[in-house]
Amino acid sequence: MSLISWGMYPKTQNRVHKLTTKDALKNTLQESNELIPFGNGRSYGDSAIADEIVYTKPYDYFLNFDEEHGVLHCQAGVLLSDILEAFVKRGWFLKVTPGTKLITVGGAIASDVHGKNHHIEGCFSECVEEFSLMRADGEIVTCQKGEELFLATCGGMGLTGIILDAKISLKKINSQFIRQTTIKTKNLEETFAAFEEYKHLPYSVAWIDCLAKGEEIGKCLLMVGDFADDGDLAYKSASKLNIPFNFPSFALNKLSVKAFNWLYYNKAPNGISKQRVGIDTFFYPLDAIGNWNRIYGKNGFTQYQFILPKESSFEGLKIILDKIAQSGKGSFLAVLKLYGKENANYLSFPIEGYSLALDFKIEDGLFELLDELDKVVVEFGGRIYLTKDVRVSKETFEKGYTHIEKFREYRKTNKMDEKFNSLQSKRVEI
Amino acid sequence: MSYVLIVGAKSDIAKEVARVYTKNGYDLYLAARNADELEEFAEDVRVRGGKSVELKELDVTAFDTHESFYDSLDEKPLGVVVVSGYMPEQHEAQKDFSKSLNAINTNYTGAVSLLNIIANDMEDKRRGFIVGVSSVAGDRGRKANYIYGSAKAAFSAYLSGLRNRLHESGVSVLTVKPGFVATKMTENLDLPEKLTAQPSDVALDIFNAQQKGKNVLYTKWIWRYVMLIIGAIPEFMFKKMSI
Numbered sequence: 300m301s302l303i304s305w306g307m308y309p310k311t312q313n314r315v316h317k318l319t320t321k322d323a324l325k326n327t328l329q330e331s332n333e334l335i336p337f338g339n340g341r342s343y344g345d346s347a348i349a350d351e352i353v354y355t356k357p358y359d360y361f362l363n364f365d366e367e368h369g370v371l372h373c374q375a376g377v378l379l380s381d382i383l384e385a386f387v388k389r390g391w392f393l394k395v396t397p398g399t400k401l402i403t404v405g406g407a408i409a410s411d412v413h414g415k416n417h418h419i420e421g422c423f424s425e426c427v428e429e430f431s432l433m434r435a436d437g438e439i440v441t442c443q444k445g446e447e448l449f450l451a452t453c454g455g456m457g458l459t460g461i462i463l464d465a466k467i468s469l470k471k472i473n474s475q476f477i478r479q480t481t482i483k484t485k486n487l488e489e490t491f492a493a494f495e496e497y498k499h500l501p502y503s504v505a506w507i508d509c510l511a512k513g514e515e516i517g518k519c520l521l522m523v524g525d526f527a528d529d530g531d532l533a534y535k536s537a538s539k540l541n542i543p544f545n546f547p548s549f550a551l552n553k554l555s556v557k558a559f560n561w562l563y564y565n566k567a568p569n570g571i572s573k574q575r576v577g578i579d580t581f582f583y584p585l586d587a588i589g590n591w592n593r594i595y596g597k598n599g600f601t602q603y604q605f606i607l608p609k610e611s612s613f614e615g616l617k618i619i620l621d622k623i624a625q626s627g628k629g630s631f632l633a634v635l636k637l638y639g640k641e642n643a644n645y646l647s648f649p650i651e652g653y654s655l656a657l658d659f660k661i662e663d664g665l666f667e668l669l670d671e672l673d674k675v676v677v678e679f680g681g682r683i684y685l686t687k688d689v690r691v692s693k694e695t696f697e698k699g700y701t702h703i704e705k706f707r708e709y710r711k712t713n714k715m716d717e718k719f720n721s722l723q724s725k726r727v728e729i
Numbered sequence: 730m731s732y733v734l735i736v737g738a739k740s741d742i743a744k745e746v747a748r749v750y751t752k753n754g755y756d757l758y759l760a761a762r763n764a765d766e767l768e769e770f771a772e773d774v775r776v777r778g779g780k781s782v783e784l785k786e787l788d789v790t791a792f793d794t795h796e797s798f799y800d801s802l803d804e805k806p807l808g809v810v811v812v813s814g815y816m817p818e819q820h821e822a823q824k825d826f827s828k829s830l831n832a833i834n835t836n837y838t839g840a841v842s843l844l845n846i847i848a849n850d851m852e853d854k855r856r857g858f859i860v861g862v863s864s865v866a867g868d869r870g871r872k873a874n875y876i877y878g879s880a881k882a883a884f885s886a887y888l889s890g891l892r893n894r895l896h897e898s899g900v901s902v903l904t905v906k907p908g909f910v911a912t913k914m915t916e917n918l919d920l921p922e923k924l925t926a927q928p929s930d931v932a933l934d935i936f937n938a939q940q941k942g943k944n945v946l947y948t949k950w951i952w953r954y955v956m957l958i959i960g961a962i963p964e965f966m967f968k969k970m971s972i
Binding site: 360361362363364371373381384385389 | 752777779
């Protein structure tokens, strides 16, 4: 059985080693040349793909919960959804969660994921108290906040070793409901103004219609909110639909995307409206459809996610949105978000500014378009998110990440570069 | 809260069944041979559910210990899920009767011995549920694994009769017939992806079917129809086939 990533591109043959025990992992490390850890396969590109893969999801025991401080100790293969199912009913929630709960704790650390509250709470590493990791030589080390191994591993794409377990702190909630406000804007100016106006609220994200042109560029639905104080905690994971097969690749074209965006945008009331929604609806809308990646057809898709510094965001986004609209290449989803301060981790994606994420199905001409967009991103001082990426060039990547040389050197000194590699790490030479 | 007794708690399916029941508020008895090896897993289930999880030593093939095993449970379980099973290599089992006997005792005789005791108690109390994990292999004997299959066939027939008997006392009996499941038992087989279930999906199917009081569960569901077709093949053809 070979593993593929969420974007179903590239499809390669690989040898899969299930992570079951530390001893077995040590043997695997000794017997293999190079490998990369793989969690639940939700990163989009080739960051967890290599000839040999350590499949960490089966390593999924909860080890301990410190009720007083709200600190959970669990193995790296535990899914965020497992944590929610166990702890929401006891009044705890993840401090930081991305837009899918179907990722492993190990993956969350390796990608240093972020969520709708980045501008307040930062990345996932903020809630990681410590983790243990198996190094290339099979030794197990425990790593605390502030150590260099911590800075390199959080956001380090699995390139520093195999994360075994972690202590993560949860946050208290009083309700399984979120008070949501939806703001419908008419253009990018209004969108930016709305982000600023509501940035005191912990959660915010905007869905952008990226086929809009001219005056309407950047029109969006901005959703902001916070947990309610009242209501119950009787959270049950929403049952999910499944897409049982790959859609034919023509199913998703300019017209169908336009129709979807139009419906989505128009269904929302004008101006400002308020809703009370559940955790799954607010944080994980796409998890309700299992295997939604199949709608892009069997050739797969990629997500292009970049971030621009705040001062150049407006100008840069306008240019990029314009190029996308002109290309007519469909993006089912375009997500815009205002981020808070950058952290000290070597390869974490977020910087203070605006990030845009869009899906594209893999087709002729796509990578040329993305290369074009890369130029704008670089010109405006931005960077590309490795967790989503499958094609960025070494040059583009390097220009965005200021700590890249430190990361490379650290890997080299500790001989991590001889043992842990993905297709991506080889492409961008990290 | 009510206890559920899981028999054969070391299997991959059993572990996921334990997680589903704890998530839904049940306390657990996890029974297996060398049960102390399950301590780390028991802690996992305790942290997940915040419920009581007790390990119990039990050998399903040590029939004469079953009475005292059940007596030793302080609070009698509301439900029991029998997952214990053993699939020998067919070509070995047909040469070595001790392997055949072990398959029969683990999959069938041991379950009968234990469930007789539990069923009597539940019938007296007029409440409870029994879940037996049998197999589609019991629906029709095939040369590839008929020794395992025949033991499961006997277990399915036992559960059917038990369901019939206990219906009047309000105790439900669920027969579970998994098809291919990706577990330790099948690790070295090359299974077709579309017909193969994950242990966590099987566990969720079991929980839902049990809560709804269903009688027979095929999981994945498609196996009901696969077995319908296999069952419909006339014997004069079937005997020549290799499936």
